[in-house]
Amino acid sequence: MMADGKTISREFEVLNTYGIHARPAALLVKAAGKFTCDIFIGREGAEVSAKSIMGLLTIEGHQGARLIVRAIGIDAEEALLEISALFENKFFEE
């Protein structure tokens, strides 16, 4: 965790039919990879790093699931903005 980092978290609903399968997971990983902050996605007690494909598949982000994204670090705000665009656009699947 970064010294000057702040923590921001936001809840998202998975909107696309197929949920966070490999392709959306790859999009999330790529988006998260652009930032230096740590990003976690999941539910309470079951969080994974948003920079891990295999991790993202285990959070079971099916359609309708509500997931919390937590970003910690100097660019946390920008990261969350980019990730929210993915959720809102249904990961460009529909």
Added chain:
Amino acid sequence: MAITLKDLWDAGTERLSLELMWGEGHLSREIEEKALNRPGLALTGFFQYFAQRRLQVFGLAEFTYLKSLSSEEREARLREMFEKNVPGVIISRNRNPLPEIRALAEEYKTPLFRTTMITSHFINECTVILEELTAPRERIQGTMLEIMGIGVLLRGQAGIGKSETALSLIGRGYSLVADDVTEMVRTGGRVMGFAHELTRYHMEIRGVGIVHVPSLFGVAAIRRDAILDIVINLHPYKNDAEEERTGIQPGAIEVLGIKFPYYELPVSPGRDMANIVEATALNYKLKLLGHDAAKELDEKVIGSFLRKAGK
């Protein structure tokens, strides 16, 4: 692409068990049509549609038929054929050319060859050689290896570690086809890679210099050529945002007009590239066997999510 008898002679002397009986000074004659013709029908006097731009092969049938003719007829028919200015004449089954054939070959400055092969084998092999001689080819910067039957072309900027990766893979029992520069030739729908004759089986390792691979690792460590299956590009690691993460849709690259699966592998400290190149090749082989791990996992995940979403 125009090929001459000389090209065929250079490429095929051994493979075709060829012997030049006459015409050494006339090997610059062009083979205008890269195919072979058996002149049997023409020898009966039917010269319509005679494939005069092709090499003419005299087999058992032609010989037996010519022998059934009177010597005047034989001379006349053969003369008519030689008058068409055929590129060359080949006699199969190691037969002695009839005196008329030899004389006419000299008269019309048409090179005369003989092979010990039987006609059908000769035609098959010679067609293959003619195809190879006229096939599109390209010299590509890259190291080629054969990994468990998969032909892998390894590309990447100078100094990224292509040869070092290849060396590791050779150490694991795979074979080197060409180091750093690979000659590619397209035959039919396939592309074959091989090394330049001069540098074949050698490689250059920074700090060590030039090594002779079979002397160090044995003959199993080399291959004369291999059919290309995949292209791998090694590049310096930039950031996660630019790397392929699932492998569900690999990229593609064209070599000599044919598309091949293309993998971009980032190089960074701690990544054993030989290991990763090996895994890439084996994963591709698995796909060929109908088992696409990335796709299968994705389908499993999607199936599970659809049930959970109540669909």
